[in-house]
Amino acid sequence: MQRKKNSKGGNTSNLKSHLRYKHPNLYSEYLKIDGNSTITTSEEAQEYNIDDPVLSNLQSNLASDSQGSQASISKDMQPYNSVEKKGFKHLLSVLCPSFEPPSRKYYSDYKIPQSYEDVKNCIKEKLKGVSYLALTTDCWTSGNGHPFIGLTAHIINEEWEFKSFCLACTSLTIDHNSFNIKNSIKQILHDWDIDESKIAGITTDCGSNILKAVELMSFNHVSCFGHVLNTGVTNAFSLQPVKYCTENAVKVRSVFHYSSKMKRALLNEQTNLDLPPLVPPSSSDTRWWSLLPCLNFLYTQNEALKKILICTKHQQMLPTFNQLKLIERILHIMDPLKQLGEALASETKVTISGLCVNLETDSVQLFDNTEDIHFDKNILLEESSTFFSQINYDTEEDGDTDETLNIELSQALNHVELLITDTIFEKLSKRYFEDFKTKQLIQLASFLDPRYKAYCIALFLSKNVPSESTLNDQNIFEAEIEKYIQIPKADLDSDSLAWWKIYKSEFPNLSLLSRKYLCIQGTSVPCERLFNYGGNVITDKRTSLSAEHAEQLIFLSKNSHMIVDS
Template sequence: MGTHINRHHKEIELKANASGKTTTQITIPSSYREKLHPGSERAHQITRAIGVCIAADLRPLSVVENAGFRHLISVLEPRYEMPCRTYMTDKVLPGMYDDVKARISEGLSHAELIALTTDGWTSRATESYITITSHYINDMWEMESPVLQTLPIYDAHTSGNLSAILKKAAVEWKLERPNFKIPVTTDNARNISNATKDAGMSPNIACFAHTLNLATQKGLGVNQMHRILGKVRRIVAFFHRSTTAAAVLDTKQKQLLLPNHKLVMDVVTRWNSSYEMLERYIEQKAAVYAALTDDGVKKNVKDLITLSDEELKTMEMVVEILQPLKKITDALSSAQNPTVSMIRPLYHWVLIAMEPSAKDSPTVRELKSAIEGNLKPRYSDPSLQLFLDETTALDPRFKSLSYLDALTRSEIFKSLTDKILQQHPRQASGEETDQSSAGDQTASAAAGPPAKKSALSELFGDFFSHGQAVAGAPKPWPQVVEEEVQQYRLAPVIELEENPLKWWKENKLSYPHLAKLAKSCLAVQATSVPSERVFSTAGDIVTALRSCLDPQNVNMLIFLKKNYKIIH
C-alpha cells in the first residue's frame, strides 16, 4: 500500500510508525519460513495424523526420528516442527486411546448383553499377555467386536490370577447386566475354564475350532497316518532346502501343466496346516515324482522314502474326509455373522460324518474312530447344551433344530418361553393388549389412521360392538409370549447364506421379546479366533527391533490398531 501511495499519490505524506520504521508487507516465501505454533489447529491436525499413521499402519514409535519420514513431512508442510518420540508416547497416543475408549464405552453401555473371548500369547521378549475382546449386537443389528485390553501376566497362570484379570475387566468396562451373566469363549485349557467360573461368568464356551483341532489331531496321530505324515514332511523339507530340487520341481510343474504352487510344510500343532500339506502334495504328486526321479536331483537324494500307491490312496481318502472340517473352521472364523448357533448343528454333523463306511480302509476307520472318540464327550454339560440349543433356535437359519427329535425341539422352544417370562414376569394390562398379537400390530400399522366414527358409533359403540370388545380383551401375559414363540417357530427358515441379524432387524417388531433375547444370545462367539487374531497384530507390533516395548504401550498400540476407525 505504501509503495502504491508513493508512486501515484506523491501529494500524500506518509507518517512513520512509533518506532520510526515504515511497516512492510510479509511476502509469501517469508511466511513459510515461520514455524507453526505447536498449539495451532494445523499443527494439532498433523500431529494427530502422525499418531493415526503409527497406530493404523503399525509403524514404530521411532518413525518420528527417521530421516526419511522427517523429510517427507518437511516437504508436505515446511512450517511444521516434528514432535519428539516421547511426546508421541506420552501425549498423542494416550489422547487417541482415551478418545477411542470413550467411544467404545458408549457403545458397550447400550448393549443388551456383552460376551467375551479371551486367549493368551507370548511376545518375542518372552512376556506373557492375555487379550480380552468383547462382542455385542448394536441397535442396527450389526456385530461389534472391540478389543478391550491386552495385559501382561507377571504371575503364574493359575485360575485365581486369570480370574482376577477377568473380574477387573468386567468392572472397568461395566460389562455386567441385570438377569444376565457374562458368557466367555476360551480354549480348552483347564486354568482359563476354571477362571471364568471363579469370576462368576457363564456359560464358558469351549472354542469349537480348538475343540475340532484337538479331535482331528487325535485322528492324524493314529499309527499309519503318523508314518504317512512323516514321509510327506521329509519330502517337503527336501524341496524347501534344496534350490536345485525346487528349480526342477518348478520345471516339471510347467511341463505337466500343473499350478505353480510350492509344497506346504505343516505346523504339527495345527491340523488344518497338515490338511493343507497333504492337499498340496496330492495336487503336485506327479510333479514331485518326476522331480525326484530327475537325474539332477536323484543323485542328491539320500534316505528319502517315497509314498506307495496304497499310502497315496489313503491320503486322498483322508483329505476328502477332512475337507468339510476345514470349511467348518473357515465358516466359524466369521466376525460379522453369529457363530454360536452353529456349534450344536456342526457338532452333530461331524459325529455323523465320522461314522464308519464300507469303503473305508482300516487306517481311515481308525482315524474316524479317534476323532469321534475325542469329540463325543465334549459339550456334554446339560446346562451348556440347553444354552447352545436355545441360541440355535434363535437363529432363523437353524431354528428347525433338525438334529433333535420332535419332543426335544418343543422343550427348547418352551425353554425360550420360560426365559422370557422370567426376565419379564409381569406386564401391565395395556402392554398385554399392545403385544397380544404381532400380526395385529403389523396390520394396524399398514392400515393407517382409523376411520372417523359416526355419531351412533360414538354413542352406542360400547353396547353394540358385535363381540369386538370381547375379542379385543387383553390376553394373559404367558399366552402372549407363547403365541409369539409359536408364530416364530412356524415362520419359514431362511437360506444358510443369508444374514440372521438382518432378518432379525426386519422382523423385530413381529417378535419383540424373542428379538431382545436373540440380540443377547447371538452375540456369543463359537471360537476364540477374535482374540487369537490379536496375536498376529501383536507380532507386528512387538517385533525383534521393538521387543523391549513397554507393556502399557503394547496394550495402547494393539487397542488403537484394532479399534481406531479412520474417517475419510
C-alpha cells in the same frame, strides 16, 4: 503479566516445543513478546493474539498433522521413533513443509495415551447402550517373554449389526492360575464399568486354569471350536496310517526347501507334464490345516516327484499307491472341517448357532453306516498300519485288474476313515454334547437362529426357552414362540441378523433373546487375532517396549476403526 526470561547457556528449544504442543495459549503469548521470534520482522514485531485467524489456522493444521502422525503409529503399528527417521521427516517436508513433527516422547507420553483414553471412552458409550454382550479371552506370551491376557467384547447393536471391540491386552505377570485369571478378568470388567449380569457368555480355549476361572465367575461358557477341533485333528494325525502320509509330506517339502537345484528340476518336470507350477508349501506343528496343502502337493504332483526323487534315499519319501489313496481320503475328510472352522471364526456373523447343527449333522453323516458296528479301535489301527506300510509302487499300473486288492484297499480306507472321525468327534462330543449346560446353550442359540430353528424345534418347546419378557404374561410369550415356529426357516446362506431386523417387531421377546445369545462367539479366534496385533507391536526390535505402552498400542491397533470417531 508479560515477562522475559533469559537463559545463561544452551537453548530453549525443548521449552518452546513443550509450550507449542501442550500449552498453545502460552506459546502464542510467547510469540508476541519474544523479540527474536521467527514471526517478527526487522522493523517491528507483529502483534498476534489467540483469536487471530492465521494463528488459529496454523494451530489447526499442526494439530491435524500431529493427529495424522499419531494415527500412523497406532494403526500401522509403527515404532515411536518412526517420526524421527530421515525418510519420514522428508516425506512430511514434501507433503507439509510447514509441519515440524514432534519428538517420539510427545507421542509416547502424551498423544498415544490421550488417544487410548478417547477410544476407550467412545467404546464405553457404545457398550452402555446394549443389554448384553459376549466375551472371549485367552493368555499370550510375547516374543520378549512377557505374559498378557486378552479380552474382547462382542455385541449386536440396535441396527442388528455385529460389533467387536478389544477391551484389553494387559500384562499378567502373576501366576496363571484360575484365581488370578478370574481376578484379572473381573478387574478389566470393573475398569470398563461393565455389569457382569450383562455377560451372555464367554468363549475360551480348554485350558484347565481358564475353565476353572470361568466356573468361578459363573458365566455361560463355550469351548473354542478351533481349539477343540485342533486337538481332535492333531490326535487323528498321530494315528500310524496317517503319520505315514504326513511325515513323508514334510520330508518331501524339506528336500525342495533347502535345494534350489531341486526346485528348478521340479519346475521343469511340471512344465513337461503340464502340471500346475506349485511349490512345496510350509507347515506348522500347531496349525493342523497347514498340513493339508502339503498333502495336496504330494497327491497332485506325484508324477513329477517320481521323476525327480529317483535315488534310493529320496524314493523312500514317495507315497505308495495305497498311501496316495489314503491321502485322497484324508483330504476328503479334512477339507469340510477346515471350512467349518473358518466359518465359525467369523466376527461379523452369527457363529454359535452353527456349532450344534453342523456337528450333529456331520456326525450322523460320518457314522451313518457304522453306528451299529462295535469295533475294536486297537485292532483296526494295527491292521490299517500294517496294510499302509506295505511297499506297492507298481499297484497303480495293475491294481485296477485285481479285484481282491481293490476290496482290501477299500476296506482299509474305510477303517482309517472310521478311526479318524472317531478320534476327532471324541473330543468334540466331550466339549459340546456331554456337558448338559453347554449343549443346552448352543441348542438354544440354534433355535433362535432362523436358519437352523427347524433342527431344534423338537428339542425346544416353550417351557425350555427362558423368557425375558417384561409383560409377565407367559401366554403371550408362548404364542410368540408358536408363531416363530410356523414361519418358514431362512435360507442357510442368508444373514440371521438381517432377518431379525425385519421381524423384530413381530417377536419382541424372542428378538431380545436373540440379541443376547447370538452374540456369543463360537471360537476364541478374536483373541488370537488380538495377539497377532500384539506380535506386530512387540517385534524383535522392540523387545524393550514397556508393558504399559504395549497395552496402549495393541488396544489402538485392534480398535483402529474407532480412532477417527474418537
